[in-house]
Amino acid sequence: MSYEVIGITVLWLFLYGYLIVASIDFGAGFFAYYAKITKQDHIINQIISRYLSPVWEVTNVFLVFFFVGIVGFFPSSAYYYGSALLVPASFGIILLAIRGSFYAFENYGSKQSNVYMFLYGATGLFIPASLSVALTISEGGYISEQNGQVSLKYFELFTSPLAWSIVALAIVSVLFISASFITYYASRAKDISALQLVRKWALFWATPTIIMALTTMIALSQKNRVNYENMLDLWWVFGLSMGFFLIGISLLYIGRNYGIAFIAIMLQFFFAFFGYGMAKYPYVLYPYINIEDSVTNPSMAMALIVAFIGGLLLLIPSLILLMRLFLFDADYAKGKK
Amino acid sequence: MDFDTVTISRLITAMTLLFHIIFATLGVGVPLFISIAELVGIRKQDKHYELLAKRWSRGFVITVAIGVVTGTAIALQLSLVWPNFMQLAGNVIALPLFMEVFAFFFEAIFLGIYLYTWDRFKSKYTHWLLTLPVVIGAGMSAVFITTVNSFMNSPNGFTMVDGEFVAVNPLEAMLNPSSPTRIFHVLGGSYLTVAAILATIAAIALLRNKGAREYHKKALKMTVIAMFIFSVITALAGDVSAKYLAKHQTEKLAAAEWLFESEENADLLLFGWLNKDNEIVGAIRVPGFLSFLAHGDFMSEVTGLEETPEQERPPLIIHYLFDSMVSIGFFLLGISFIYIVLSRLKRWNVHSKIMLWLLAISGPLAMLAVELGWLFAELGRQPWIVRGYMTVDEAATSSPYILHMFFLFLALYIVLGTLFTITLRKLFKDNPAEVELEKHYPEWKEGIEK
Numbered sequence: 001m002s003y004e005v006i007g008i009t010v011l012w013l014f015l016y017g018y019l020i021v022a023s024i025d026f027g028a029g030f031f032a033y034y035a036k037i038t039k040q041d042h043i044i045n046q047i048i049s050r051y052l053s054p055v056w057e058v059t060n061v062f063l064v065f066f067f068v069g070i071v072g073f074f075p076s077s078a079y080y081y082g083s084a085l086l087v088p089a090s091f092g093i094i095l096l097a098i099r100g101s102f103y104a105f106e107n108y109g110s111k112q113s114n115v116y117m118f119l120y121g122a123t124g125l126f127i128p129a130s131l132s133v134a135l136t137i138s139e140g141g142y143i144s145e146q147n148g149q150v151s152l153k154y155f156e157l158f159t160s161p162l163a164w165s166i167v168a169l170a171i172v173s174v175l176f177i178s179a180s181f182i183t184y185y186a187s188r189a190k191d192i193s194a195l196q197l198v199r200k201w202a203l204f205w206a207t208p209t210i211i212m213a214l215t216t217m218i219a220l221s222q223k224n225r226v227n228y229e230n231m232l233d234l235w236w237v238f239g240l241s242m243g244f245f246l247i248g249i250s251l252l253y254i255g256r257n258y259g260i261a262f263i264a265i266m267l268q269f270f271f272a273f274f275g276y277g278m279a280k281y282p283y284v285l286y287p288y289i290n291i292e293d294s295v296t297n298p299s300m301a302m303a304l305i306v307a308f309i310g311g312l313l314l315l316i317p318s319l320i321l322l323m324r325l326f327l328f329d330a331d332y333a334k335g336k337k
Numbered sequence: 338m339d340f341d342t343v344t345i346s347r348l349i350t351a352m353t354l355l356f357h358i359i360f361a362t363l364g365v366g367v368p369l370f371i372s373i374a375e376l377v378g379i380r381k382q383d384k385h386y387e388l389l390a391k392r393w394s395r396g397f398v399i400t401v402a403i404g405v406v407t408g409t410a411i412a413l414q415l416s417l418v419w420p421n422f423m424q425l426a427g428n429v430i431a432l433p434l435f436m437e438v439f440a441f442f443f444e445a446i447f448l449g450i451y452l453y454t455w456d457r458f459k460s461k462y463t464h465w466l467l468t469l470p471v472v473i474g475a476g477m478s479a480v481f482i483t484t485v486n487s488f489m490n491s492p493n494g495f496t497m498v499d500g501e502f503v504a505v506n507p508l509e510a511m512l513n514p515s516s517p518t519r520i521f522h523v524l525g526g527s528y529l530t531v532a533a534i535l536a537t538i539a540a541i542a543l544l545r546n547k548g549a550r551e552y553h554k555k556a557l558k559m560t561v562i563a564m565f566i567f568s569v570i571t572a573l574a575g576d577v578s579a580k581y582l583a584k585h586q587t588e589k590l591a592a593a594e595w596l597f598e599s600e601e602n603a604d605l606l607l608f609g610w611l612n613k614d615n616e617i618v619g620a621i622r623v624p625g626f627l628s629f630l631a632h633g634d635f636m637s638e639v640t641g642l643e644e645t646p647e648q649e650r651p652p653l654i655i656h657y658l659f660d661s662m663v664s665i666g667f668f669l670l671g672i673s674f675i676y677i678v679l680s681r682l683k684r685w686n687v688h689s690k691i692m693l694w695l696l697a698i699s700g701p702l703a704m705l706a707v708e709l710g711w712l713f714a715e716l717g718r719q720p721w722i723v724r725g726y727m728t729v730d731e732a733a734t735s736s737p738y739i740l741h742m743f744f745l746f747l748a749l750y751i752v753l754g755t756l757f758t759i760t761l762r763k764l765f766k767d768n769p770a771e772v773e774l775e776k777h778y779p780e781w782k783e784g785i786e787k
Contacts, residue, residue, distance in 0.1 A: 072431030078423035082416035104402030
């Protein structure tokens with residue numbers, strides 16, 4: 001495999017990791033606020049904060065990893081995305097900052113204020129919306145380059161059906177992934193009332209997720225024909241994704257094996273996300289950045305891959321320890337430790 | 338008001354970093370002291386130290402949170418505000434940036450575990466062991482980021498052909514000539530600053546005299562001793578850095594010392610200011626000392642600013658930054674030395690009002706020195722972003738929205754700074770050490786212990 005393929009695969013894997021862990025976190029914020037205003041917070045908020053408190057810093061790092069990595073492997077992405085995304089990414093940073101400080105100020109500082117709970121819930125939806133702009137832009141047609149000046153075409157972006165359907169897809173996926181994870185976590189903790197409540201939410205958000213996925217396909221076919229047709233050629237990948245979706249949703253509906261249900265849903269997104277990624281190949285930003293032409297020099301690529309493997313050898317055992325202590329320790333989940 | 342995008346780009350980055358390095362410095366240093374306090378507590382079976390580690394780590398979580406969000410901001414802003422720089426430099430210096438994220442990841446995982454497992458292990462040492470990856474991860478983050486900044490000062494590990502970097506050697510770029518001295522100085526400075534900040538907390542508590550005096554005295558003793566050790570190390574590192582500058586980055590040292598013409602037996606210039614005709618007024622001159630500091634020889638020649646083309650000279654105000662930083666460094670060294678001497682002499686009260694007041698201002702002064710030192714490092718590199726290869730003018734974004742973003746981030750930092758202060762105050766004011774001692778370790782209350 002060439003450096004650029006290894007590089008983009010690793011980065012895509014990290015972006016997928018972020019998609020899962022961040023979705024759980026973002027959705028939990030929304031659900032926590034929703035539960036508060038519908039007076040159900042006594043049922044569910046304890047379980048949310050017990051899981052999220054020890055792992056929140058870890059979530060952010062996945063994102064930083066992705067963009068530091070993409071600038072490392074494909075330096076021209078710093079130039080194009082950096083120039084074009086100044087405004088949307090700055091808003092993304094502000095939202096992430098509000099959210100990150102929530103943990104510090106609320107969980108460790110004082111008792112919960114309504115304003116902060118609202119911000120926590122709202123940022124959970126706005127962050128995925130603002131980050132998904134990068135995916136829309138990557139399809140091409142939203143950036144102009146004149147006299148060496150790269151700028152974003154705001155009008156095209158805000159009037160684009162593709163942009164809005166990607167935003168909607170991002171939001172409903174966040175809620176679906178998060179609800180199915182919290183269902184699993186509640187079942188680990190044997191918290192029946194929380195389990196029943198969140199299971200309903202997970203089932204509810206499943207349908208919009210599939211509808212928005214199909215809508216986005218249609219919008220994409222109008223914007224970037226090549227990418228769309230590549231996706232049709234990879235029909236079996238999306239078929240697998242659909243299959244895992246059905247397994248996950250059936251288990252949730254029957255009401256058993258929530259762990260397997262969540263894994264199936266993770267696999268659903270894994271195949272959809274990689275299918276989409278493979279269909280984009282070889283473009284990171286259509287038509288400006290194509291991974292073969294814009295990959296960094298071989299010595300840097302090699303160094304990054306070595307650093308990456310070394311880092312993983314260090315991180316994987318640490319992550320397993322973290323998960324064993326907080327996620328898979330039933331006593332901790334129940335709140336006994 | 339008419340600003341160009343380059344100036345705003347510099348201001349926005351300066352603002353983010355000035356804010357971020359407060360939390361970055363605390364993030365690098367505090368874990369070391371938590372680790373030391375917990376270890377001493379276990380070995381001496383002294384609950385005061387255990388409580389110290391607990392209270393420090395509680396405050397630390399809040400600084401980490403701000404460090405994470407501002408760190409994410411600066412990591413993104415590098416590409417958003419300096420797209421041309423990252424496109425060029427990404428080819429050579431991406432490796433340490435990438436590894437920094439790993440180091441932070443490692444630290445974050447173990448910090449999460451550490452905070453939530455105080456009573457989960459049978460042996461107390463197991464919990465203490467968790468501090469080690471946090472200390473190492475935090476230190477390594479500082480090391481990697483410092484190599485990136487060093488690269489900007491002394492780029493190495495590539496050759497430039499047609500405006501692009503080729504024949505890249507990422508390790509050589511990372512371990513560029515200024516890396517060792519700067520890593521040394523940054524790490525020493527961070528530990529020194531955190532020792533001073535923690536000493537300030539203890540000194541203020543003793544001045545307020547609300548109880549738990551033994552507890553605060555132990556904290557003060559531990560941190561002031563550390564302050565002394567790290568101020569010696571930092572001063573040494575600063576000296577090595579100056580020697581490096583004299584050899585490889587002459588214009589920075591010359592501008593800091595207002596040495597306009599190359600000179601043998603050059604004087605060290607302390608304080609003073611420049612009048613309208615750019616003449617030095619009111620400075621103290623230490624004969625021959627600049628030559629000595631630069632090359633270890635009073636008669637050696639120090640290169641003056643005249644040898645750098647006019648448009649490539651750094652601004653002369655860096656002299657003030659440099660002098661203030663060094664003065665604070667010596668103040669910290671002096672005050673911690675006096676404390677240690679006085680504490681050995683039985684006749685003297687080492688916890689006198691004056692002494693406590695001097696220690697109380699050490700923390701803020703040390704943090705100021707960190708900010709000044711960083712400003713000195715950055716302004717002293719101007720007009721370059723990568724010295725000799727790319728200027729800041731060439732690197733900045735051309736987006737017209739940069740001014741709006743400046744105010745957006747200004748608002749963010751004001752909000753974060755305010756909330757940080759409020760939360761920290763609440764956290765410790767509602768639950769002071771004396772109350773917590775009484776509640777959790779009644780046998781360790783004042784006066785009862787041996």
